[in-house]
Amino acid sequence: MEENPLIIALDFKGMDEVEAFLEPFRGQNLFVKVGMELFYKEGPNTVYRLKELGHRVFLDLKLHDIPNTVMRAMKSLAGLGCDLVTVHAAGGRAMMEAALEGLEAGVPSGLSRPSCVAVTQLTSTEEAHMKTEQLISVSLRESVYHYASLAKISGLDGVVCSAWEASGIIQRLGNGFLTVTPGIRMGTEDHQDQKRVATPEMARELGIHAIVVGRPIIRAANPVEAYGTWMKSWRGASQ
Numbered sequence: 001m002e003e004n005p006l007i008i009a010l011d012f013k014g015m016d017e018v019e020a021f022l023e024p025f026r027g028q029n030l031f032v033k034v035g036m037e038l039f040y041k042e043g044p045n046t047v048y049r050l051k052e053l054g055h056r057v058f059l060d061l062k063l064h065d066i067p068n069t070v071m072r073a074m075k076s077l078a079g080l081g082c083d084l085v086t087v088h089a090a091g092g093r094a095m096m097e098a099a100l101e102g103l104e105a106g107v108p109s110g111l112s113r114p115s116c117v118a119v120t121q122l123t124s125t126e127e128a129h130m131k132t133e134q135l136i137s138v139s140l141r142e143s144v145y146h147y148a149s150l151a152k153i154s155g156l157d158g159v160v161c162s163a164w165e166a167s168g169i170i171q172r173l174g175n176g177f178l179t180v181t182p183g184i185r186m187g188t189e190d191h192q193d194q195k196r197v198a199t200p201e202m203a204r205e206l207g208i209h210a211i212v213v214g215r216p217i218i219r220a221a222n223p224v225e226a227y228g229t230w231m232k233s234w235r236g237a238s239q
């Protein structure tokens with residue numbers, strides 16, 4: 001993964017909106033995230049078009065199914081040429097190993113396989129809800145650390161977690177294991193449905209590898225200006 005990317009979540013209804021959003025960024029190579037809304041509407045052409053425009057693509061479909069199904073699905077996704085994909089760690093070790101097997105089998109010759117990271121606990125989850133709804137009795141941090149260890153043992157490249165758990169994961173599993181963190185907001189912003197949030201400066205200080213930012217940039221009045229401001233906060237003096 002390129003040094004500490006800020007990944008823009010392209011949470012749009014369709015490619016028309018994506019093209020309009022990206023037009024003012026022409027000439028810049030971004031790292032963008034395609035989620036379920038866009039992929040379910042537009043399909044693989046989304047990835048082909050974004051790659052043609054020179055962007056890196058995080059295809060965030062959060063696969064969670066039986067190992068055989070995930071293996072076969074990952075084989076298809078690897079053929080699209082995306083750079084990063086996701087599974088849910090709750091699917092278990094056999095499922096995560098199957099995901100990697102599928103990615104390795106499906107990657108076009110001459111390309112390296114997409115990195116694969118596991119979602120631990122969604123950044124919209126609070127500890128109280130995790131305990132009552134998932135019946136997990138350990139702390140949310142412990143649950144995230146457990147899922148992260150499982151992902152590492154399964155051979156994955158890293159995890160999606162919140163900034164609140166990231167430094168603990170890096171301490172436990174090493175700096176080579178990626179921490180990708182959504183739930184990033186400037187101090188004064190509306191958190192919307194995000195619960196475990198941090199600012200870009202905090203994320204940088206915690207040693208996080210990549211942040212994911214959607215609405216604060218894609219819904220900004222001037223997205224190019226907003227992206228510049230966010231990059232400055234995220235990269236600090238090195239920007």
Ligand SMILES: O=c1ccn([C@@H]2O[C@H](COP(=O)(O)O)[C@@H](O)[C@H]2O)c(=O)[nH]1
Binds near residue numbers: 011
């Ligand atoms: O735990 C998770 C996993 C994925 N996401 C995704 O990241 C973006 C965040 O968008 P914002 O608009 O900045 O809240 C979105 O696409 C989610 O699907 C996450 O938020 N938390």
